[in-house]
Amino acid sequence: MNLNQPVTYVKGVSVARAELLYSELGIRTCNDLLHLFPFRYIDKTQFYTIKQLQQSSAEVQIVGKITNVQTVKQKRGSRLVATFSDATGSMELVWFKGVKWIKDSLKLNTPYVIYGKLNWFNGVANMPHPELELVSEYKKKLQTAMQPVYPSTEKLANKGVSQKIMRSMLQHLLQQAFSGIQDPFPAYFLDQHKLLGKKESILNIHYPKNQELLAKAQYRLKFEELFFIQLQLLMKKLINKSKNRGFVFEHVGEHFNHFYKNILPFDLTNAQKRVLKEVRKDVGSGAQMNRLLQGDVGSGKTIVGLLSMLLAIDNGYQATIVAPTEILATQHYNGITELLAGTSVKVDLLTGSTKTKKRREIHSGLEEGSLHILIGTHAILEDKVQFQNLGLAIIDEQHRFGVAQRRKLWDKNKNIPPHILVMTATPIPRTLAMSLYGDLDISVIDELPPGRKEVKTVHRYDSNRLSVFKFIRDEIAKGRQIYIVYPLIQESASMDYKDLMDGYESISREFPSPKYQISIVHGQMKPEDKDHEMDRFIKGETQIMVATTVIEVGVNVPNASVMIIESAQRFGLSQLHQLRGRVGRGAEQSYCILLTSYELSSDAKTRLKTMVDTSDGFKIAEVDLKLRGPGNIMGTQQSGVLNLKIADVVKDSPILYQARQAAIALLNTDPGLNLPENSSILNRYQLLQRKSGVWSNIS
Numbered sequence: 001m002n003l004n005q006p007v008t009y010v011k012g013v014s015v016a017r018a019e020l021l022y023s024e025l026g027i028r029t030c031n032d033l034l035h036l037f038p039f040r041y042i043d044k045t046q047f048y049t050i051k052q053l054q055q056s057s058a059e060v061q062i063v064g065k066i067t068n069v070q071t072v073k074q075k076r077g078s079r080l081v082a083t084f085s086d087a088t089g090s091m092e093l094v095w096f097k098g099v100k101w102i103k104d105s106l107k108l109n110t111p112y113v114i115y116g117k118l119n120w121f122n123g124v125a126n127m128p129h130p131e132l133e134l135v136s137e138y139k140k141k142l143q144t145a146m147q148p149v150y151p152s153t154e155k156l157a158n159k160g161v162s163q164k165i166m167r168s169m170l171q172h173l174l175q176q177a178f179s180g181i182q183d184p185f186p187a188y189f190l191d192q193h194k195l196l197g198k199k200e201s202i203l204n205i206h207y208p209k210n211q212e213l214l215a216k217a218q219y220r221l222k223f224e225e226l227f228f229i230q231l232q233l234l235m236k237k238l239i240n241k242s243k244n245r246g247f248v249f250e251h252v253g254e255h256f257n258h259f260y261k262n263i264l265p266f267d268l269t270n271a272q273k274r275v276l277k278e279v280r281k282d283v284g285s286g287a288q289m290n291r292l293l294q295g296d297v298g299s300g301k302t303i304v305g306l307l308s309m310l311l312a313i314d315n316g317y318q319a320t321i322v323a324p325t326e327i328l329a330t331q332h333y334n335g336i337t338e339l340l341a342g343t344s345v346k347v348d349l350l351t352g353s354t355k356t357k358k359r360r361e362i363h364s365g366l367e368e369g370s371l372h373i374l375i376g377t378h379a380i381l382e383d384k385v386q387f388q389n390l391g392l393a394i395i396d397e398q399h400r401f402g403v404a405q406r407r408k409l410w411d412k413n414k415n416i417p418p419h420i421l422v423m424t425a426t427p428i429p430r431t432l433a434m435s436l437y438g439d440l441d442i443s444v445i446d447e448l449p450p451g452r453k454e455v456k457t458v459h460r461y462d463s464n465r466l467s468v469f470k471f472i473r474d475e476i477a478k479g480r481q482i483y484i485v486y487p488l489i490q491e492s493a494s495m496d497y498k499d500l501m502d503g504y505e506s507i508s509r510e511f512p513s514p515k516y517q518i519s520i521v522h523g524q525m526k527p528e529d530k531d532h533e534m535d536r537f538i539k540g541e542t543q544i545m546v547a548t549t550v551i552e553v554g555v556n557v558p559n560a561s562v563m564i565i566e567s568a569q570r571f572g573l574s575q576l577h578q579l580r581g582r583v584g585r586g587a588e589q590s591y592c593i594l595l596t597s598y599e600l601s602s603d604a605k606t607r608l609k610t611m612v613d614t615s616d617g618f619k620i621a622e623v624d625l626k627l628r629g630p631g632n633i634m635g636t637q638q639s640g641v642l643n644l645k646i647a648d649v650v651k652d653s654p655i656l657y658q659a660r661q662a663a664i665a666l667l668n669t670d671p672g673l674n675l676p677e678n679s680s681i682l683n684r685y686q687l688l689q690r691k692s693g694v695w696s697n698i699s
C-alpha cells in the first residue's frame with residue numbers, strides 16, 4: 001500500500017471520518033495517520049469488579065452487562081443513563097453527548113468490557129462517557145498490556161471517533177500498510193546511533209510489546225524528528241555560506257585602533273573580547289555574516305557593535321544601527337557621538353521625526369559616502385535611504401523586528417549583502433536556540449562588566465504599600481530616581497489604562513509637587529509627548545516615572561535605581577527581567593520591588609520566586625520555557641518547533657543534542673548527501689524541503 005494515499009484507504013475510515021481527521025488533527029494521508037503518536041498508554045491488564053471500586057480508582061476496566069437504558073430529559077437536551085451490572089453489583093453509565101447515536105448502538109444483556117474514569121456521587125460510582133466494547137470483539141483484538149491513547153479533540157469524540165475507533169483505525173492501517181513503511185535511515189546509520197528500525201518503532205509506538213521496546217521506539221522517533229530539523233537548518237547554513245558572498249574586512253585600521261587604545265573608557269570583559277573575535281572571523285571569511293548576539297541587559301552589547309562598525313569604516317564601508325524605538329535610537333546616537341567626538345567618523349540620526357532638510361542632508365551624505373554611521377529607527381529601512389556601500393547593519397533588540405524588515409537591510413546593497421549583527425537582550429535557552437536559530441551563528445556575552453552590583457529584588461504584597469512609599473521617599477532624598485510600572489495587556493487595555501491612571505493619581509497625592517515631579521509615559525500618548533516626558537526623566541527633572549511597559553526596551557537612565565512593578569503577577573518572566581534591567585545601570589545599589597495581591601497562581605509564585613532568586617537571564621529563560629512551553633517564547637511562533645509530533649524541545653534536549661551532532665557528523669563526511677548509502681536520507685530531506693516554507697522565515 002502506498003502510504004501517501006488518503007486515509008479513506010484504511011478499512012473503516014469513511015469520507016466523513018476522513019474529513020474530521022483532517023479538520024481536527026490535520027491528518028490527510030495514511031502516513032499522517034501512522035505518525036499520529038499516542039501521548040500516553042494505559043494498563044488494561046487489570047480488571048475490577050463493581051464491588052471493588054474505590055473512591056481513589058482513577059481509570060478502571062470492568063466486565064459486565066447493560067441491563068437497562070433510559071433517556072433522561074434535562075434543562076438543555078437530554079442525557080442517557082444505562083445500568084451496568086456484574087456479579088457483584090451494579091452502577092450507572094452516563095452520556096451527555098451523542099445520546100441518540102450511542103443509544104442505538106448499545107446492546108442489552110450482552111457482555112461488555114467498559115473502561116473509563118469514575119465519578120462519585122453520594123458514595124455511589126458512575127462512569128461518564130465510558131469506552132465500551134463487546135467482549136466478543138475485545139477477544140479478537142491484538143492485545144497488549146499498554147493501550148495507546150491518541151491525541152483527540154472534543155469534536156472527534158462527539159462525532160463518534162472515540163479512542164476505541166482510533167485504535168481500530170490504526171490497527172487496520174498497520175495491517176494494511178506495515179510492509180510499505182520505509183526507513184529514511186540506512187542500516188549503517190541505525191547501527192552507528194543505536195537506533196531501532198522504523199518498522200519496529202512504528203509498531204511499538206502504537207502497540208508496545210513492553211516498556212523497553214516502547215522506550216526504544218520513542219527514542220528513535222524523537223531522534224528522527226529532531227535530526228531532520230537539524231539537518232535542514234545545517235544545510236541552510238551551508239548553502240547560505242556558499243551562496244552569500246560577503247565583504248571582506250581585511251584589516252584592523254586607524255579608527256578601530258585609535259578608539260581601542262585612546263577612547264574606550266574601560267577594559268572589555270573577556271566575553272566582549274571573545275564575541276569581537278567571532279565577529280572579526282566572520283567578516284574576514286568572505287561569506288556574509290549572519291550573527292545573533294545575545295547578552296543580558298547591561299552586558300555591554302553596544303560597545304561590541306560600535307567596534308564592529310569601526311572595523312567596517314576602516315575597510316572603507318559604511319555601517320548602520322537600527323533600533324526599535326526613537327528613544328533608543330536617540331540614546332545610541334547620543335552615546336556614540338559622545339564617544340566619537342574628536343575623531344573623523346561622521347555619525348547621524350534618522351528617525352520618523354527627522355525634518356526634511358536634515359533628511360536630505362543625510363541622504364546625500366550616505367550616497368556620497370561622507371556619512372559613515374547612520375543610527376535610527378525603521379525610517380532607515382525606507383527605500384529612499386540608499387548607502388554608497390553599506391558594509392555592516394546592526395539590529396538592536398531583534399524581537400521587535402520582522403523578517404521582512406531584516407530582508408530590507410539585505411537589499412540595501414545590490415550585489416553583496418551587508419554583514420548582519422542582530423543584538424538581543426532576550427536570552428534564548430540553548431536548546432531552543434539550537435532548534436530555532438541553528439542556521440545562524442550565535443554569540444553570547446555571558447559576563448557583566450566588573451563592579452556591577454546585583455539588583456536587590458523583593459516581593460511585597462499590596463498591603464505593604466506604605467512602607468514601599470517610605471522607601472521611595474528615602475531613595476529620592478538620596479538623589480535617586482524611581483520607575484513605577486503598570487501592566488498593559490492588549491486584551492484588557494482599557495481597564496489597564498484605568499489602573500495606570502488611578503495609580504498615577506494616588507502617586508501624585510503621595511508625592512505632591514512642587515517637592516516631587518512625576519513623569520508619565522504610556523502607549524496612548526503622542527510620540528512627541530512621550531519623548532518629552534521621557535526626556536524630563538532622563539535629565540533628572542522628574543524623580544518618578546510612572547509608565548506602562550513602553551519603557552521595557554533598552555532605555556538607559558543610570559541614576560534610576562528603583563524599579564517598582566505593580567501587579568507583578570501579571571507579567572511574564574522575560575518581561576519582568578527586562579524591566580528589572582532598567583535599573584542597576586549606575587554605581588548605586590539598585591532595587592526591584594515586585595508588588596502583588598495575596599492571591600497568586602502557582603505559576604505566578606514560581607515567576608516571582610525566580611526573579612527574587614536569580615538575575616541570570618539564561619536561567620530565567622529556562623524557567624520561562626518550562627512554564628510556558630516553547631510555543632509562547634518570542635520568535636518561535638512560526639518556526640516549526642511547535643509542530644513536533646513526538647519530541648519536545650525542552651524535555652528532549654539530550655536527544656536534540658545527539659541528533660544535532662549526528663547531523664553535523666553526517667554533513668562533515670557527505671556535505672551534499674551524495675553518497676549512495678545516504679540516498680534515503682537525501683530523499684527525506686528533499687521531501688521536507690518541498691513541504692515546508694517555514695525555514696525560510698528564519699534568517
Ligand code: ADP
Nearest residue numbers: 266267268269296297298299300301302303449
Ligand atoms: P546592553 O547590552 O544592555 O545594550 P550597553 O551596551 O548599553 O548594554 O552597556 C551598558 C553599560 O555598560 C553602558 O553604560 C556601557 O558603557 C557599560 N559597559 C559596557 N562594557 C563595559 C565594560 N567592559 N566595562 C565597564 N562598563 C561597560
Ligand code: MG
Nearest residue numbers: 301302396554
Ligand atoms: Mg542595548
